[in-house]
Amino acid sequence: MISIWKAYKEGLNMAWQHKKMVFLIYGVNLFLAYIVLIPIASMMDKGLDYTTAAGQLLEAFDISIFSALWTEYGNAINLVGMIMSFSVIYLILNTFFAGGIFYLVNENLSFSLKDFLIGCVIYFKRFLKLFLVSLLFILMAILVYLLISTILAVFTNDSLTEFWPFTLFFIKVFFLICMLALVNMFFDYAKILIVYNDFYRIYKSLKDTMMFVIMSMPKTIGLYGLYFLTASALMAIYLFLESLFNVTGTISIFLFFLLSQIYIFTRVFIRISFFTGQYTYYKYSNTAMPGMSQEMLDDAVRDYEARVKD
């Protein structure tokens, strides 16, 4: 039996061992964000390059200048559209990369671009199908949210104070986040199951995964929660450090850039740790689960114990 704490640590450890992979995904993230911002950079070049207003903006954000910048030079930029389009591209790329991540982890390989891409290619078709199915689950979660909202609205429409509408709103949003986290967890484990057992049957793997997640419920959620808390703590640290900066000079701009990029790197790292931690938990869990015989399980536990002793 493996505790979630051990799975958590092992997940972080494995992600660290594959830090080149983390760098690669971080690099893709940076590259796509850079492309999204080309029009914005161009807007700033045109609008700020030779203006004294730039100096004012350096001191502090000035919405009156920024609104002028946007309307004079940025009106044609469809920033929301760009972000949405590139988010979809990034989402699909990450679906592709997930194959590489699990492949390296499952095969216990150290990072090489070739092996990583092999993994990406091997699992992409199955993961993409899984992703499309996950969209249905996300849609269902949203529909449930809307249904709950409609029902609650009947009770809160005539509420004479903000207390219940606001409280229920936050509860609703929390519930939606939990549902989405659950969907996320189902599909993370589904990928793990596919890789670990080399499953091709998407729906079967999903069904087995859901059984596994539900049967191991406190632990699967606990492990997910641990990573979530880690991500939240990192965000809090980042926000604290950022608040210490008065970004008005070249050095402070560089330091801010460095800090923000370290933070993004850690976010990618934690995302991969989610995968590796859950993979570890799945692999070494002694819960009898569909898709894994008791013999396989015992084997896995022995394997893990030997590794830990080493």
Place this chain on the structure above:
Amino acid sequence: MISIGGVMKLHLILILIHTLMLSLFAQTKMFEKPLSPRLANYQIDVQLNTKTKKLTASEIITWTNKSGDYIPDLRFHMYLNAFKNEQTTFMKESGGRHRTSSLERNGGWGWTQIKKISVRDDVDLVEDIRYIQPDDGNPGDETVVQLMLSEPVKPQETIKIYIEFEAKLPRVFARTGYKGDYFLVGQWFPKIGVYEAAGDRYATAGQWNCHQFHANSEFFADFGVYDVKITLPPEYIVGATGIRVAEKNNNDSTKTVHYYCEDVHDFAWTADTDFTIVEDEWEHVKIKYLVQPLHGYAAHRYVDAARVALEYLEEWCGTYPYPILTIVDPQFRGSGSGGMEYPTFITAGTIWNLPEGIKLAEEVTVHEFAHNYFYGLLASNEFEEAWLDEGMTTYVELKMMDTYYGKSGGSVISLFGLNIMDTQFRYIFYRARAKRDLIFKNSWEYGRGDYGIFSYSKPALMMLTLENYVGPEKMKKIMREYFRRFKFKHPTTRDFIETFNDVTGQDYNWFFDQVIYGTDALDYAIEKISNTRKSEKRNGVFTDPTLLPDTTDEVSSSNDSTKVIKTYASEVIVSREGEVVFPVEILVEFSDGSRLTEKWDGRERYKLLTYDKDARVISAQVDPEQKIWLDVNFLNNGKTAQKISAPKRKYYSRFLFWVQNILHVMSIFS
């Protein structure tokens, strides 16, 4: 059936009671001498049925024809009829939406109806009244009623008009109505229009100024004394215009609350079972806050804001004459009644646990209180010259907010590192549509969204620009003089301009003609900076190192003190991009650290500034202190000779960070 003699007796008794009541009220009067002409005085006895949301009332209007005209008719506002059905002018113009609230079609309608009306005597003239639509001819609109008189009102005659009316309040919408047990009762009684004789304001002949109720307009009325008794269930906590002079419990399980106010031109009231009362005092003013139970946390914010406003307006305009100010915090579902001004009675608004960094309660409070000057005491016609109240109010609001709450860099928003000043906030709305319309316009004729810009933002920024131009002390004198001349009157745009010109001793019509009566934009820019290097021989001994700037190439031989100095022929072109002409200052900075401030009257399309100096021009900026808030583009106000990259890097790295975060969040579902 009552005989004619009986009617006469009854009438006499009523008059006696009325006289007796007036003498009683004389004991509780507010002011020793009338502060206003008191042309329209109201005595109203209203009962609120909290179940049916209806008002049943009797009203006596004592109205004086101050003109030299014989007036053949009377006109009254019936504002609540704006919410009667889809066919009213208000509903057609607004689509049933006002600010952030919507009229609930399902049972939320409101209306008012005169049941009985008599003038001078007890003859019911209700059959003689007819609805008229002086603004748009919309037959579906019943917000103005006309009564033709058998005998005209003579010059200087004072008449009494007896009205019995019934009204159904709408579910809170456009400043008035109910929600649950919360009532905000505004624009609720038949209210006589303003009769303007030739020469009054813009009137060239005697006429009623009694407009229909529009989506984009507020109100206009004559000053008077309001004496109002409100009867309602005893559990209700009541607030209203003026002072409470009495409260008594009735035998029918109701109570009657009696309010009285002199020298005001409107009366509104509120009732709710849930109000918490917080009281405070500022000099001679008793401040009463009626706060929703969940908003207790904000009470100190209202208190501080009211004090800020009282103090500021005392200094910048003059004394607030009334002994009372009531501030209402509307119920959550009654937010459509928030952010509204009535004499001595304002509605503010906040939401549960709103962070201190969002100064909504403060902004609304100072704004609505400022209306007690610009609307309340300086009773301009809000239908026709809305800027005189909304624009002036916004101007002082900006000053109060930015001065008292702007120390952190953000007077309306100061949250998570984002700081926005009130002036900046108004400016971004203004600059987006600066040339679309003009300030001097009937408020209901503005297109959607333009009323806010040309009645609030542009006039406020115009006033701020003027203040920066003439100086704050001069501006204070102007405002105080405007207040002194026109308090308790109906000042016009013309009156304000005359006051401005008188106090400054100069003719500023050139400015007002462009900005109030025109649609042109103000935009000055630095078009070009150029530096051409040239060499100059200088003979002599140079002991002063300042004559030898960094760029100096010194050529010397043992026997020769001739130096060849690099000098620059520099040019700065300042251009007027907009049509509005306004004097500007230009700050020119040189590479040796020296600075020059140039002045330009701005009349030509451009101005060429030339310099022949040892140092080159490194930057030039029109309006370097950002005093001209009417300038529609601050971005082109200054140019530098060299590229500045640091700000771009700063904002680019921030944008990059946020886009990376968004991408990452999306990837969670990969």
